[in-house]
Amino acid sequence: MPTTPSFEAIDLGYQGLVGAANSFLLQTREGPVLIEAGPQACVPALERGLKARGVEPASIRHCFVTHIHLDHAGAAGAIAALGATVHVHPFGAPHLVDPSKLIASSRRVHGESYERWYGDPIPIPHERVHAVSNGEGVIVGELRFQAIETPGHARHHHAWCVRREGSESLLFTGDAAATFVPGSRFIGIPTPPPEYDLDAWRQSIGRIREVGASRLVLTHGGAVDDPESHLRDMRTRLEEEDAWLRRELAESDDDDAVLSRYRPWLHAKANAAGVPPESREVFIGDLWMGMNIMGVRRAMSKPRR
Numbered sequence: 001m002p003t004t005p006s007f008e009a010i011d012l013g014y015q016g017l018v019g020a021a022n023s024f025l026l027q028t029r030e031g032p033v034l035i036e037a038g039p040q041a042c043v044p045a046l047e048r049g050l051k052a053r054g055v056e057p058a059s060i061r062h063c064f065v066t067h068i069h070l071d072h073a074g075a076a077g078a079i080a081a082l083g084a085t086v087h088v089h090p091f092g093a094p095h096l097v098d099p100s101k102l103i104a105s106s107r108r109v110h111g112e113s114y115e116r117w118y119g120d121p122i123p124i125p126h127e128r129v130h131a132v133s134n135g136e137g138v139i140v141g142e143l144r145f146q147a148i149e150t151p152g153h154a155r156h157h158h159a160w161c162v163r164r165e166g167s168e169s170l171l172f173t174g175d176a177a178a179t180f181v182p183g184s185r186f187i188g189i190p191t192p193p194p195e196y197d198l199d200a201w202r203q204s205i206g207r208i209r210e211v212g213a214s215r216l217v218l219t220h221g222g223a224v225d226d227p228e229s230h231l232r233d234m235r236t237r238l239e240e241e242d243a244w245l246r247r248e249l250a251e252s253d254d255d256d257a258v259l260s261r262y263r264p265w266l267h268a269k270a271n272a273a274g275v276p277p278e279s280r281e282v283f284i285g286d287l288w289m290g291m292n293i294m295g296v297r298r299a300m301s302k303p304r305r
């Protein structure tokens with residue numbers, strides 16, 4: 001019976017929570033491969049996780065990132081400095097070579113949590129950055145990594161479809177299939193500025209369905225064994241989050257006032273879904289909700305396509 005390629009999730013201890021962000025290790029006959037690097041601030045946790053699995057960080061030759069947000073690709077420079085090539089969406093590639101704009105916007109969005117949970121990424125020499133277009137595949141040993149363009153959360157977003165000859169597919173979805181709030185299966189919908197785009201995200205969900213992977217793997221949350229029901233649930237959450245924010249923001253120019261209504265609306269849902277208090281306050285706390293407000297406000301200021 002064909003099965004999916006195997007992988008191990010390395011918990012990065014992001015935001016001090018278990019299950020908040022992962023890097024994924026896959027073994028091939030040409031050596032170990034990572035999908036997602038995590039934030040630069042979590043490099044010690046990543047290195048510990050690799051060594052605990054008998055993998056020397058310097059033996060990683062390939063790192064695939066779903067997008068360049070710092071909780072996914074912040075440590076890509078540290079891995080590249082040890083000799084890896086980083087595979088990324090063409091829109092993201094220049095920002096890995098020169099992360100100055102990315103650093104400035106991330107500092108703005110993440111505020112006081114920037115130094116602690118993100119940290120400045122190390123620039124990557126351009127010859128170590130491989131821009132991969134939609135549909136293109138990269139072969140490493142017996143595995144094929146195919147880029148599936150999945151904008152919506154960010155314009156520079158790929159999901160990575162991984163299979164070997166005759167196997168079923170695993171799809172590493174980054175944030176394109178949303179996130180699970182740590183300690184629960186409550187779906188968090190991150191709508192950050194400047195590229196959050198509802199229509200693009202809807203189309204990306206369709207593209208994820210078309211891949212027909214038998215498992216999805218969420219960077220924030222891990223493996224999902226029933227892709228269809230997850231995609232249905234996350235689509236529902238996406239639509240309700242967007243509609244609620246859009247309506248509130250249309251009625252008020254005061255983001256703080258919207259935040260004060262968003263908090264009880266979202267946290268009541270999270271509580272009902274069994275989200276532990278520490279995850280609620282950190283993972284979908286005020287900074288995260290503020291980011292969502294900024295992202296939807298920004299999207300509303302753009303002409304609809």
Ligand SMILES: [Zn+2]
Nearest residue numbers: 067069153175
């Ligand atoms: Zn992201």
